[in-house]
Amino acid sequence: MSVARAILISLALVLALAPAAGAAQRRVPQGFYGVMYDRGIAVAPEADQDAQNALMARSGVESVRVVFSWAAAQPEAGRPPSFTDTDALVARTTRRGLRLLPVVMGAPVWARQYPDKPGSPPTNPGDYGAYLQALIGRYGPAGSFWREHPELPRRPLREWQVWNEPHLQGFWEAPGPWEDGYVDLLSAAHDAVKRADPGARVVLASLADFSWRHLQKVYDAGGRRLFDVVAMNFYTSKPSDEVRAVRKVRTVLRRNHQSRLSVWLTEITWPAAKGRDKPRARWQRSWYQTDRGMATRLTQAYDVLVRYRRSLRLGRVYWYTWSSGYRPGDLFDFGGLSSFDGSRSRARPALRAYQRSARRYEGCAKTSLGRCR
Numbered sequence: 001m002s003v004a005r006a007i008l009i010s011l012a013l014v015l016a017l018a019p020a021a022g023a024a025q026r027r028v029p030q031g032f033y034g035v036m037y038d039r040g041i042a043v044a045p046e047a048d049q050d051a052q053n054a055l056m057a058r059s060g061v062e063s064v065r066v067v068f069s070w071a072a073a074q075p076e077a078g079r080p081p082s083f084t085d086t087d088a089l090v091a092r093t094t095r096r097g098l099r100l101l102p103v104v105m106g107a108p109v110w111a112r113q114y115p116d117k118p119g120s121p122p123t124n125p126g127d128y129g130a131y132l133q134a135l136i137g138r139y140g141p142a143g144s145f146w147r148e149h150p151e152l153p154r155r156p157l158r159e160w161q162v163w164n165e166p167h168l169q170g171f172w173e174a175p176g177p178w179e180d181g182y183v184d185l186l187s188a189a190h191d192a193v194k195r196a197d198p199g200a201r202v203v204l205a206s207l208a209d210f211s212w213r214h215l216q217k218v219y220d221a222g223g224r225r226l227f228d229v230v231a232m233n234f235y236t237s238k239p240s241d242e243v244r245a246v247r248k249v250r251t252v253l254r255r256n257h258q259s260r261l262s263v264w265l266t267e268i269t270w271p272a273a274k275g276r277d278k279p280r281a282r283w284q285r286s287w288y289q290t291d292r293g294m295a296t297r298l299t300q301a302y303d304v305l306v307r308y309r310r311s312l313r314l315g316r317v318y319w320y321t322w323s324s325g326y327r328p329g330d331l332f333d334f335g336g337l338s339s340f341d342g343s344r345s346r347a348r349p350a351l352r353a354y355q356r357s358a359r360r361y362e363g364c365a366k367t368s369l370g371r372c373r
Helices: 003-017 039-044 046-059 085-096 125-139 145-147 178-194 213-220 239-255 280-286 291-307 349-360
Strands: 033-036 063-069 099-105 159-162 202-203 228-231 262-270 314-319 338-340 346-347
Touching: 033 046, 033 178, 033 349, 039 046, 039 239, 039 349, 046 202, 046 338, 046 349, 063 085, 063 125, 085 099, 085 125, 085 280, 099 125, 099 178, 099 202, 125 178, 125 346, 178 202, 202 228, 213 228, 213 239, 228 239, 239 291, 262 349, 291 349
Parallel strands: 033 063, 033 314, 063 099, 099 159, 159 202, 228 262, 262 314
Antiparallel strands: 338 346
16 A cells, blocks of 8 residues: 555544534533423424424423323323323424423322312322323333334433422422421332332422422431432522522532432523513512523523533523413513414524524534534
């Protein structure tokens, strides 16, 4: 072989192994960029939802937090749960490569301690555990869903969130200290999940407001070793406050000898409600933003959270929410990255900010048009 030919071959190998032009190094773990999926788009026609899921995937969304309603799936005692709605959801997101975090909540009337209260916990936590086991039997590693759908990539669900914000009255309508009843439920859920899929992760209910204080109450009630991930829904005026809040949670974890656990921010947002809705509480006023302000704070939040991700052991950040109606009367209805009025969807300015941020930190190779591929 000639020297010139050897040089050309070596050069070709170097070029083949080198990163593509414009490629950016990935700086966050898979699934870090997430969104909540709820409100009107979650009950829209299948074609609308599929189009939104496709846009999510193109926008850098990698994980999606969504409610799996026990009440909707099993309205009658003694009958097996229906998987009709969750089958459609799992199939749609799986096709788009999106990872689901199911929030399993909402006891059916027959299972509630207080039948007339939608937020009532179940009388028997074991009934909730049985529903979780049914879900794992359907969507877990050996789930029947995957056998019935060989056309889909096999992506079993292995993360299960046990309820949402049980320290708030609307989500936990029962007398007495909420933490005692919740830890009973968490214990039943943990045992059910680990029996059905030992490798699955139990995600603690998202704790809002003073999350670190609520977390300590869970520990005081005997919740240690019953969860694998700590979740927070934290709303504040400044993106830098998110870091301070996670640090406070990490202090509680260290105090309880579980400093290695990951923390997920399962809801953050700065709704574009300024000039569109009136604040219901004085302390919420600083959350209200214009469209531009919402986009700016989204960028700032992901910048600072990525910067401190490793020291905080921060695994994911979910924006609240993917799509909303932008109607007066509900502050959080102005938090959508897109708006959906029941028939038409429109991207909001914050969606472009989310896309830019995700592309920057997830890493991508850019085409000549500046788009990721």
